[in-house]
Amino acid sequence: MAIMRNLSLRRQITILVGLLCIALVSAAAIGAAYIAQQRTxxxxxxxxxxxxxxxxxxxxxxxxxxxxxxxxxxxxxxxxxxxxxxxxxxxxxxxxxxxxxxxxxxxxxxxxxxxxxxxxxxxxxxxxxxxxxxxxxxxxxxxxxxxxxxxxxxxxxxxxxxxxxxxxxxxxxxxxxxxxxxxxxxxxxxxxxxxxxxxxxxxxxxxxxxxxxxxxxxxxxxxxxxxxxxxxxxxxxxxxxxxxxxxxxxxxxxxxxxxxxxxxxxxxxxxxxxxxxxxxxxxxxxxxxxxxxxxxxxxxLLGGAVACVGLICALGIARGVARPLQAIIDAADQIGRDPEITDLPRAGGSAEIVRLSAALRSLLRRAGMAEQRVAEASSKHEKDITALRHLAETDPLSGLLNRRGFDLLGTQAFEAFKRRGTSFAVLIIDLDFFKTVNDTYGHGAGDDVIRTVGQAMKRALRPTDRVARFGGEEFIVLVGDIARDDIMAVAQKLRRAIETTSTLHGGNWLSVTASVGGGIVRDSDRDLQDIIERADTALYQAKAGGRNRAVIDGLQLQLATSAA
CATH class of the missing domain: 3.30.450.20 (PAS domain)
Structure with a gap:
């Protein structure tokens, strides 16, 4: 450490970065060689x-x-x-x-x-x-x-x-x-x-x-x-x-x-x-x-070559870092000083660091700058929380809501129904024979189909309706403020939107169909899960009836025809 104190910052950075580069590259090269050998x-x-x-x-x-x-x-x-x-x-x-x-x-x-x-x-x-x-x-x-x-x-x-x-x-x-x-x-x-x-x-x-x-x-x-x-x-x-x-x-x-x-x-x-x-x-x-x-x-051999290049780069980095630091020191030393504010303790190390610590003592005399930083940090913290909440409620593949996001909206709709009697319905959509797409064209093709179908359903719905991906090839839709006689029309519209949508993957146009099951909220429902269970039962009936059709709990089954 005594030797390091007598060295300039540029030389310290050169030595430390060079040693770190050699150590990291050597470890990475040896590790990569071992892993590559074992994997091969x-x-x-x-x-x-x-x-x-x-x-x-x-x-x-x-x-x-x-x-x-x-x-x-x-x-x-x-x-x-x-x-x-x-x-x-x-x-x-x-x-x-x-x-x-x-x-x-x-x-x-x-x-x-x-x-x-x-x-x-x-x-x-x-x-x-x-x-x-x-x-x-x-x-x-x-x-x-x-x-x-x-x-x-x-x-x-x-x-x-x-x-x-x-x-x-x-x-x-x-x-x-x-x-x-x-x-x-x-x-x-x-x-x-x-x-x-x-x-x-x-x-x-x-x-x-x-x-x-x-x-x-x-x-x-x-x-x-x-x-x-x-x-x-x-x-x-x-x-x-x-x-x-x-x-x-x-x-x-x-x-x-x-x-x-x-x-x-x-x-x-x-x-x-x-x-x-x-x-x-x-x-x-x-x-x-x-x-x-x-x-x-x-x-x-490649790792050794990279280590040598790293040493040369370390010298250039040290020169580049020392120059702006010296400029910062000179600028900070010119800022006005308040005699009522105590000085910072002197820092050890290189000559540049000692001068920088003397210049930083003047920053304590401007408390307003610290307050501004706190306000900026608080604002950034709120933005980060909002972004994290959005990520937690969004399906990363399709960009639609995920199960957590849907449960929040569905619970709110159920509470509104209990308070004000605002009717709503739940539709569950499952893509037919989706495993065939993955087995034939690969999971990349399946992901493309999931994204295309998700966007097609969003376009087919009203702005107030929300669609979410429950996992795999299954989607769920919250249809708000809907009459009992109109829910089948919405279900058939979604089914036809999926049926008429094609996905281009690797030069192949891929098309799928879907089965739809639906349930409408009732006074006897205990919570949102009661409606989802009825919709899931209706979906099973649609699958058992031949797929590519819609079944609404309590309504007569309708086949998936072009006229439907």
Whole structure:
């Protein structure tokens, strides 16, 4: 402190502002780098989990389509006579099906005793499949069998690419005749290349791949599609944890380099029961988190550059602050002094501050200036209170009254009714299917629609009527001094104003309709809430009646027609 007292104000400001700038920029840069790294890491891990989930959904939906195809064929009434007709005719039907559904390597119909009656290209016809799992399960109920190598068809089908063993997914359905009697099983072998094609389609855009690979594991963790099929990639404990968590991401550190691994369990879809496949998305850490590390270094280097600029700016700020302070000191020292007013105590610090404290002692001799400041502060305080009251009673999105503002006006109207019998009504307006706007065009579009509808209702009302936003897509209107027979006209006018109003958002014109419920004050009402409850009940009736209509408590329902 002794050193600081001997320095000028300009030098003190330069040192203090410079140190503060360095400290703040360093803290901000380190904090921003940490937050950016963590957030980017979360995004990358979420992307890995979403990639696995997307592939799992593709597999489940694809298998559901295959499951539904075989089931529809087996249950189709028009084909019930084909199964017991000439085998050549049955074979012709199955081959036509295979031409339409090229993912199937073999489709066949086996009689109830397990003998293949007809099959595509005549394969296995006359042979018994009674011992095959697909027949044993399919004779009882619809089934989907997990991946397995071809047994009876291994020598009849062309070899798989890359000399891989031919593998199938079995789908089997019981077949019944017109009387409901079980006559056999329709079986289909889905070629595993089907899954490989789905995986290839997932990365149709090479830029989206960025070193990712997608593998498919069985429910016990055995690799079905990926490097080294047949081996187990994870321990039993890891597989069990993946099954329990269902979807997520983690870093696999068991290999030579850490691998970001996203996972998702395929649970099935609709009537397809699912085989509990585990889909994993793998990407090397150095590739997955490379952007995050680069971002950290960029922020730190930028922070250092900003700190250097801050030091230079601190010197300029110090010079700029010292000059006007010196001018203030010189001007204040010329103001007349009153000998009856005691001096201010001398202030320590720089030479400029000492001189400023001497000049300020003369200000005490002008008490009128202090009084003027008090009056100005009091006036500003009143303006601030008025502004805060307005903010507290206004909905920030629509600019309309909020619930608090409406309750104040509604309570005043109810008290006036009790004292003088001045009638009034309450209308509740709810936008129909508003969630569709948010889901289709985003919440920004929904906000634009709320604002447009609010202004349209204000224009449709009298200056004495007040409209407020109760929250979400619900509005409430206080209609003062209104006859019972006229309130429906006001409700329909509001409804038509909303229906004919369009909102432009992102190049799209958005239109909505609204349902209106109303209640008119009664002598038996205890407070404003009784009227609002009746209006809300009427709104429910308008919604239940088909929406885009107005219902007033105690009046006949009117539909929302162009003539209404």
């Amino acid at each position: 890491r979360e995004i990358v891990m979420q992307d890995a989990a979403e990639t696995a989930l997307t592939m799992a959904s593709i597999l489940d939906r694809g298998m559901q389509e295959r499951f539904r195809e075989i089931r529809n064929i087996a249950e189709m009434r028009l084909l019930q006579q084909v199964w017991t007709s000439d085998p050549a005719k049955t074979r012709q039907l199955l081959e036509q099906l295979q031409e339409s559904f090229t993912d199937y390597a073999w489709i066949g119909f086996a009689t109830a005793d397990g003998t293949v009656r007809a099959a595509t290209r005549g394969m296995l016809e006359g042979q018994s499949v009674q011992g095959r799992p697909w027949f044993q399960s399919g004779i009882k109920a619809p089934m989907v069998g997990d991946l397995h190598e071809a047994a009876l068809l291994a020598n009849l089908l062309p070899p798989a690419p890359n000399d891989e063993p031919t593998r199938f997914l079995d789908i089997a359905m019981p077949v019944r005749d017109e009387s409901g009697k079980l006559i056999g099983v329709l079986g289909a072998h889905l070629n595993w290349s089907w899954a490989r094609e789905r995986r290839r389609a997932l990365f149709a855009d090479p830029a989206a791949k960025r070193g990712k690979s997608v593998w498919i594991l069985s429910g016990n963790g055995t690799v079905l599609l990926g490097r080294e099929p047949g081996r187990k990639l994870f321990s039993e404990h890891q597989v069990e944890a993946i099954r329990q968590e269902r979807n997520g991401a983690f870093e696999d550190t068991t290999g030579e380099e850490p691998i970001l691994t996203g996972f998702a369990v395929a649970p099935g879809y609709r009537e397809y029961p699912g085989l509990n496949w585990i889909v994993i998305s793998r990407q090397p850490d150095k590739t997955a988190f490379g952007v995050a590390r680069g971002l950290v270094w960029t922020i730190l």
